[in-house]
Amino acid sequence: MSESLIEIEGLNFSYGQRPVLKGIDMMMGRGKVIAIMGGSGSGKTTLLRLIGGAVRPTSGYVKVAGEVVHKLKRDELFRMRRKMSMLFQFGALFTDLSVFDNVAFQMREHTDLPESMIRDLVLMKLQAVGLRGAHELMPGQLSGGMARRVALARSIALDPLLIMYDEPFTGLDPISLTVIGNLIRRLTDTLGMTSIIVTHDVQESLKIVDYVYFIADGVIAAHGTPDEVRRSVAPFVHQFVHGEEDGPVSFHYPARPYAQDLKLEGGFA
Amino acid sequence: MQRATMDLWVGLFVMAGIGALLVLALKVGNLGTYSASDSYQVTGNFENIGGLKVRAPVKSAGVVVGRVTDIQFSTETYDALVIMNIDSRYKFPKDTFASILTSGLIGEQYIGLAAGGDEAALKDGDTIMKTNSALVLEEMIGKFLFNKASEGSSSENSDKN
Amino acid sequence: MVLPKRIVAGIQSVGHRVIDSIWRLGYASRFFLLTLIKSGTSLRRFTLVIRELYFTGVQSLIIILMSGLFVGMVLGLQGFETLQRYGAESAVGTMVALSLLRELGPVVSALLFASRAGSAMTAEIGLMKATEQLAAMEMMAVDPIARVVAPRFWAGVISMPLLAALFSAIGVYGGYLVAVILIGVDEGSFWSQMQNAVDFHYDVVNGIIKTCVFGIAVTAIAVFEGYDAAPTAEGVSGATTRTVVTSSLAILGLDFILTSFMFRGMG
Numbered sequence: 001m002s003e004s005l006i007e008i009e010g011l012n013f014s015y016g017q018r019p020v021l022k023g024i025d026m027m028m029g030r031g032k033v034i035a036i037m038g039g040s041g042s043g044k045t046t047l048l049r050l051i052g053g054a055v056r057p058t059s060g061y062v063k064v065a066g067e068v069v070h071k072l073k074r075d076e077l078f079r080m081r082r083k084m085s086m087l088f089q090f091g092a093l094f095t096d097l098s099v100f101d102n103v104a105f106q107m108r109e110h111t112d113l114p115e116s117m118i119r120d121l122v123l124m125k126l127q128a129v130g131l132r133g134a135h136e137l138m139p140g141q142l143s144g145g146m147a148r149r150v151a152l153a154r155s156i157a158l159d160p161l162l163i164m165y166d167e168p169f170t171g172l173d174p175i176s177l178t179v180i181g182n183l184i185r186r187l188t189d190t191l192g193m194t195s196i197i198v199t200h201d202v203q204e205s206l207k208i209v210d211y212v213y214f215i216a217d218g219v220i221a222a223h224g225t226p227d228e229v230r231r232s233v234a235p236f237v238h239q240f241v242h243g244e245e246d247g248p249v250s251f252h253y254p255a256r257p258y259a260q261d262l263k264l265e266g267g268f269a
Numbered sequence: 270m271q272r273a274t275m276d277l278w279v280g281l282f283v284m285a286g287i288g289a290l291l292v293l294a295l296k297v298g299n300l301g302t303y304s305a306s307d308s309y310q311v312t313g314n315f316e317n318i319g320g321l322k323v324r325a326p327v328k329s330a331g332v333v334v335g336r337v338t339d340i341q342f343s344t345e346t347y348d349a350l351v352i353m354n355i356d357s358r359y360k361f362p363k364d365t366f367a368s369i370l371t372s373g374l375i376g377e378q379y380i381g382l383a384a385g386g387d388e389a390a391l392k393d394g395d396t397i398m399k400t401n402s403a404l405v406l407e408e409m410i411g412k413f414l415f416n417k418a419s420e421g422s423s424s425e426n427s428d429k430n
Numbered sequence: 431m432v433l434p435k436r437i438v439a440g441i442q443s444v445g446h447r448v449i450d451s452i453w454r455l456g457y458a459s460r461f462f463l464l465t466l467i468k469s470g471t472s473l474r475r476f477t478l479v480i481r482e483l484y485f486t487g488v489q490s491l492i493i494i495l496m497s498g499l500f501v502g503m504v505l506g507l508q509g510f511e512t513l514q515r516y517g518a519e520s521a522v523g524t525m526v527a528l529s530l531l532r533e534l535g536p537v538v539s540a541l542l543f544a545s546r547a548g549s550a551m552t553a554e555i556g557l558m559k560a561t562e563q564l565a566a567m568e569m570m571a572v573d574p575i576a577r578v579v580a581p582r583f584w585a586g587v588i589s590m591p592l593l594a595a596l597f598s599a600i601g602v603y604g605g606y607l608v609a610v611i612l613i614g615v616d617e618g619s620f621w622s623q624m625q626n627a628v629d630f631h632y633d634v635v636n637g638i639i640k641t642c643v644f645g646i647a648v649t650a651i652a653v654f655e656g657y658d659a660a661p662t663a664e665g666v667s668g669a670t671t672r673t674v675v676t677s678s679l680a681i682l683g684l685d686f687i688l689t690s691f692m693f694r695g696m697g
Contacts, residue, residue: 052569054565054568054569078571079571081568081569081570081571082570082571084569085569085570086565086566086569088562088565088566089562090561090562092561092562092563092565092566093563094558094563094566094567095557095558095561095563105570105572106570106572109570109571109572110570110571110572
């Protein structure tokens with residue numbers, strides 16, 4: 001089990017009184033691309049934040065590279081965070097810095113590398129995502145897909161062990177979808193990292209991931225390889241993968257009987 | 270916005286701000302005209318200081334020669350003790366008269382120094398012996414009325430006689 | 431005695447609001463302390479502060495200078511109008527200078543600063559929070575308070591006295607323009623009466639102290655509201671409004687407190 005970069009056991013998390021995650025167990029190996037799927041508000045993003053140590057679990061633990069995240073002290077946590085990166089949904093590029101400065105940000109803050117070396121590294125990272133020519137642009141001048149690619153370049157700036165992607169496929173055109181998907185796979189393989197993708201884009205992610213976890217109502221509803229998932233007959237998985245309108249996740253929001261709302265029964269109001 | 274241009278503007282801004290502060294201090298205020306360093310301190314006892322306030326000017330022949338720095342009540346002599354700083358350039362004889370005068374009729378009050386004839390000069394820490402208190406308006410009116418009344422009665426008496 | 435439900439609920443909600451405000455005040459104070467403690471980066475990498483000085487101070491110059499000029503000119507006009515009735519129009523210089531140095535300079539420039547620079551700071555920080563830039567920074571092990579909040583705070587604290595001095599200075603000049611050039615008050619008596627009446631320690635320094643206090647208050651409120659804003663469009667716009675309102679109240683309240691300490695009357 002030393003192959004696992006991340007071990008999650010008995011993880012519980014609640015926002016005040018509302019339980020978000022209940023008894024989650026997960027194992028994520030090194031060098032793998034893992035997808036975490038589920039409906040909106042199922043707790044996927046919270047899971048990422050727990051791995052990154054931004055929030056503490058109510059009970060249970062998350063172990064990254066053998067260390068329990070919420071037990072780390074501040075400087076230890078900071079050290080651990082330098083080994084992991086997060087790609088936010090819309091890139092979260094620093095709007096007052098250029099593309100170049102965004103990618104160079106972590107290098108300038110955390111290392112003492114000379115500017116000449118930083119310049120070379122930044123251009124290399126941008127080359128990997130195909131945006132070396134855009135290094136002088138400002139984030140406001142980039143399209144959605146380009147911004148996300150720059151954010152990806154920024155995430156790999158210090159060659160992390162782990163990258164977490166929060167909905168990387170949302171709102172992209174078909175070309176950009178393929179580009180991002182391929183980049184994620186290629187970078188994971190080339191750099192030997194682990195990638196965790198939180199998404200509800202089934203088609204794109206099943207093409208590139210090694211393992212899938214489904215989260216519904218705060219628990220793991222199903223998990224398996226992409227092939228297993230595609231063949232699964234479990235109702236929730238089936239509804240999700242095939243995009244069915246009604247199933248375990250019902251179409252109708254809970255409401256009074258229709259006739260009663262239209263005042264057809266029970267006389268006059 | 271290039272870093273160099275930004276730095277330039279910020280530098281100009283800070284200089285302009287400090288410049289404004291200096292203008293306010295020197296041209297608008299009175300910082301340049303009064304320096305506390307070259308002065309010597311003298312004191313004077315007054316029966317009544319009237320409306321004299323701390324920082325009131327000390328003038329002689331209408332020229333500002335110093336400032337009142339402190340006003341206290343003396344429990345030894347039961348009158349007012351006024352402490353003032355006089356510019357070191359101006360030496361006054363030991364028998365100088367210090368009076369509390371009013372600028373105009375109802376203006377603010379200041380200390381007027383009238384030099385005497387003594388050869389020895391006042392030194393730091395000396396006391397001015399000859400002082401005239403402030404003219405309190407009510408006392409003046411009271412005196413005036415009293416005088417008028419006694420004049421009237423004495424002329425009455427002389428008339429009777 | 432049984433109170434009707436509505437009144438009980440009303441009292442409860444008032445109680446909630448008060449406790450919430452007090453809790454928020456505590457949270458804000460803790461945040462303020464954190465900002466001060468983490469100011470080391472701002473000092474070591476002063477370019478960060480300089481950048482913020484540009485956006486806070488330099489870009490507020492136009493509104494401060496124009497307002498100062500107009501306020502000074504109005505003071506000159508109104509002052510002359512009133513003083514003329516008592517034959518004391520040569521004291522208009524004194525009036526303009528003292529009003530500006532003691533009250534209008536610090537207070538009005540602080541209010542303008544809160545509206546222009548303070549709300550901009552709140553919006554900027556709030557927007558960074560809403561677009562997850564602050565979270566991204568945290569994930570990169572860079573403390574957002576040290577890197578984003580503290581430089582803005584110090585820029586505001588440094589800008590404020592400078593802007594107020596410029597406001598007062600140009601205001602005096604505005605009064606001069608109206609009273610001497612336009613109306614014809616004697617130039618000599620304008621300046622000499624002013625110099626006689628304005629005392630450096632009493633008026634100028636007190637004005638500067640007020641300005642520094644206002645600067646700290648306004649900037650602290652601005653950065654806190656930005657950092658605490660809800661990460662949505664309404665959240666940020668609400669935070670900006672709160673900055674302006676809270677800053678204005680704080681300025682006027684502090685002005686009263688400071689004035690009663692400083693200007694108790696000479697002697």
